[in-house]
Amino acid sequence: MVLRWQKQADYFTVSVYQDLVGDWILTQSWGNSLNDHSEFSHTVLSSSTEAEKYVTKLRLSLLKSGFKERSDNCTLRRMYE
Secondary structure (H helix, E strand, C coil): CEEEEEECCEEEEEEEEECCCCCEEEEEEEEECCCCCEEEEEEEECCHHHHHHHHHHHHHHHHHCCCEECHHHHHHHHHHC
C-alpha cells in the first residue's frame, strides 16, 4: 500500500508492506519537488493493526499541517478513517 500527500511543492509518501520474516515495515519519505532535498525513514511494526494505527495518526497530523491527500489515495482512504 502506498499513500501520498502534497502541500504545494512539499510531498509526503507512506508505504506499508510485510517483509519476508513477517514484520510489517512502514516507510515514510518526504521532501520538496523543487529541490533535491528529501529524506526517508523505516519503522518496524509488529502487526498490520499497529501499522493501521500508525498510518491513521500520521494521516491526521498531515491533514492538520495543511497537506492534501492525492486523489489516487481515494480507494485506500476508507481503510484509515
